[in-house]
Amino acid sequence: MSVxxxxxxxxxxxxSDAMEQLGxxxxxxxxxxxxxxxxxxxxxGKTTFTRGLAEGLGVRGPxxxxxxxxxxxxxxxxxxxxxxxxxxxxxxxxxELDDLDLDxxxxxxxxxxxxxxxxxLAETWWxxxxxxxxxxxxxxxxxxxxxxxxxxxxxxxxxxxxxxx
Numbered sequence: 001m002s003v004x005x006x007x008x009x010x011x012x013x014x015x016s017d018a019m020e021q022l023g024x025x026x027x028x029x030x031x032x033x034x035x036x037x038x039x040x041x042x043x044x045g046k047t048t049f050t051r052g053l054a055e056g057l058g059v060r061g062p063x064x065x066x067x068x069x070x071x072x073x074x075x076x077x078x079x080x081x082x083x084x085x086x087x088x089x090x091x092x093x094x095x096e097l098d099d100l101d102l103d104x105x106x107x108x109x110x111x112x113x114x115x116x117x118x119x120x121l122a123e124t125w126w127x128x129x130x131x132x133x134x135x136x137x138x139x140x141x142x143x144x145x146x147x148x149x150x151x152x153x154x155x156x157x158x159x160x161x162x163x164x165x
Contacts, residue, residue: 003026003030009155011155012152013150019151023050023055032081035124036053037115038110038113039115039128040129047112049130053108053110054085059074059077066112072084073085084102087111088117091117094120097117104121124159127157129154130153131153
């Protein structure tokens with residue numbers, strides 16, 4: 001997991017294009033075995049980020065939220081690790097996530113809505129939290145969820161030793 005430390009911390013992302021670009025720049029640096037846990041409300045940019053990440057990895061698209069299929073694998077087009085994109089929103093526990101039998105060792109795995117469930121899958125992971133603008137609550141009209149507006153993205157490293165310590 002050798003992502004440039006410049007990405008750690010809280011970032012303000014102005015547009016959906018900038019969110020995809022952030023994902024792209026991180027995706028270029030990821031390797032098989034990397035786990036990213038994405039957290040944030042609807043419309044905060046999780047799937048937009050993942051679209052860019054997929055492009056940076058060089059995997060086959062299109063990348064869409066896997067809400068109804070739970071997990072979708074995107075094979076590499078350039079000889080790198082495939083992307084496994086998971087939406088844990090409808091899962092009830094980490095055991096259900098584990099039952100998906102994800103190929104963590106040979107893939108880059110992105111799990112939306114995975115906080116509190118996915119941490120047991122790996123020794124270390126990237127924890128990425130997405131926030132919509134202040135005042136953009138859950139009462140937004142669905143057509144407004146993808147509107148270009150600043151988002152905050154906080155990227156931290158997670159690990160079992162950090163949690164236990």
